[in-house]
């Protein structure tokens with residue numbers, strides 16, 4: 001049982017690392033952004049509701065997001081552990097996640113804070129805009145997402161630091177080098193690949 005949370009600004013590489021770590025540690029990567037995008041593509045009621053917020057670079061309301069994660073965490077594949085990418089992002093979501101984990105008798109082992117300087121983030125997001133055509137990767141919406149991250153999500157790092165859960169990892173460099181850095185901090189906390 002291993003509980004990992006990835007936190008960092010838009011473009012830090014959370015999604016990329018989450019996918020690789022999920023394979024390495026045999027745990028599901030739970031990305032609220034991916035789940036929302038899938039729902040938008042499928043035009044589900046949740047997707048229809050979430051789309052406007054996402055396109056504006058705003059957070060989807062906590063009530064919707066928390067319900068989605070509660071449901072996802074109740075599925076059987078999380079019994080071995082889980083990796084959360086992009087959740088929680090608000091203090092309300094932190095509280096709800098605490099409740100969900102307590103109810104299922106699980107806990108977070110580590111919060112990996114991925115860092116990258118602003119210049120790098122802007123250029124990565126511009127590349128992603130070209131490659132993936134995400135509707136929220138326009139310069140204006142990117143700026144909005146960065147501001148909202150600083151205001152609403154960055155403070156979560158202090159909350160988890162006060163629980164001694166935060167491991168800061170440099171997100172600059174090649175993808176596999178960053179993955180190796182993350183594995184190192186997980187190993188240092190006694191979280192091995194066959195845990």
Ligand code: ADP
Pocket residue numbers: 009010011014032033034036053054055057058059060061065085086087088089090093136145
């Ligand atoms: P990024 O980390 O690059 O901003 P994500 O794919 O994680 O991209 O998220 C895309 C969008 O999905 C966010 O801008 C937001 O609208 C919505 N979203 C994802 N996770 C959450 C969350 N935990 N709370 C509220 N909204 C979220």
